[in-house]
Amino acid sequence: MARPIRLEFPDAIYHVTTRGNEGADIFVDDQDRQLFLTVLGEVVSRSGWIVHAYVLMNNHYHILLETPNSNLSRGMRQLNGVYTQRFNSLHGSTGRVFQGRFKAVLVERAHALLELCRYIVLNPLRSKAVKNISRYRWSSYRATAGEVQAPTWLSTGWILAHFGRSSNVAQRKYAEFVEAGIGLASPLSKVKSQILLGSAGFVKKMKQRLLGKADSRRDKKRPGRPVLGTLFPLKVRNEKTQRNEAIRRAYQKFGYTMAEIADAAQVHFSTVSKVIKLGEQAG
Template sequence: MARPLRIEFPGAIYHVTARGNARQAIVCDDEDRAVFLVCLGEVVLRFGWVCHAYCLMDNHYHLLIETPEGNVSRGMRQLNGVVTQRLNRRHRRVGHLFQGRFKAILVEREPYLVELCRYVVLNPIRAGLVRQLERYSWSSYPATRGLVDGPGWFSPDWVLGQFGPRRAVAQRRYAEFVADGMGRPSPWSAVRGQTLLGSESFVDSMRPLLDEKQTLKEIPRGQRLLHRPSLTQLFPKGVRADKRVRDLTIRTACVDYGYSMATIANHAGIHYSTVSKIVKGER
């Protein structure tokens, strides 16, 4: 089956999911879960995302993110790469943590975003992990509900704004809205072509972008990369001194911009095998 085309533009909103390799667990304990959320926060801040909702399960996760800079692919590669790197190091293992690429569905804000925010945080109840969402610490529900202080990178303001201007009232109405979501039909029945969730007019407005992406795929790879940044631009002064930033930049150069691992190794002054391990998430 062909991969769905990824539509990216400033302000795009996505429901993003990623699953563990062979449906195995991504996280094994609360320390793993905390590591994941730290990585998520770093990526949200670095790429300027707005995170409207999230839920980390054992073998997959859900995100609802808004991308003011139109950079979901780059950010998600960073997220899954860093999570793999840190959890593999913690458990002294190598290899893939995630199953293939992440899945991203482009979402029309009205009326779908608030419904998806409810769907995402209800995952622990649907999976039978808890009976009360207040008891599940690894989703955005407790922070949106006002039960805990959320991390600085999490943004419940838009969601709560749908339930009124007074925060305490909005939080109570939000809780009622979420509780009313159990048993309701899944919003995914309206997804078009594995890519879009929105009205007919929204889907029609996205068709030119889909056509543009399809045309781009037909252009020879060498022509597509003519205007990519140079390695000198990608590796400014100071990048090599910070190993974590260096590793992320190496993955970006290889995965996003198509530089060969040998070329990157020569430019960065490190061994080819080191670059290979970084790109594969083994470091």
């Protein structure tokens, strides 16, 4: 199945998730979880993202976020890249922490946003990590329900506005809403075209945007240029010298962007930038 095209525009809302490389845990302990939240807060501050809900599981995470500045991919490269660097430094390890490309579903605000917020924070119950959702520290549930102070980068106002004007009433009704969702089917089961969640009208409109972006990409392709993924088979990705040569060819000969190359090579954007810079200096 072909990788879906990223669709980014101001004020878009996404459910994003990334899993550990080869299914491995991305958090060894609570220190790692706190480290990830620190990095997330830094990215929110720089990017202007609005985070509505999140949960950290052992080998993946979920975030529901809004992008006023149309910068999802850039922010995600920072989030996963900086966390990987700090994780490896902390544990004396090397290599990838995350499994390739992050997954993002574009969400219609009026259609499924509340249900997604609920689905995200219920993950620890579904996985049987806890029996009481209030006992799970690593999600937005407790802050939104008023049980703990919310971090400065978490926005609870939009959710709580649906449940009452008084904070106490809204928080109580939010908790009841979440509890009522236990056992319900995932709203993600209604995703269309791998990346769209919303009404029929929303899906149709976004598909038109996707087609326009695909046409634009085709117009930019050079005659005879190879598909980027063919330059980075597993053997090449796993051998540093071959990988770096493929990065330079993709950029200098075939005109792919650094961001596109980073996705295909499954490395951080800064790695691609460094390889290309060193190549230019040597050449």
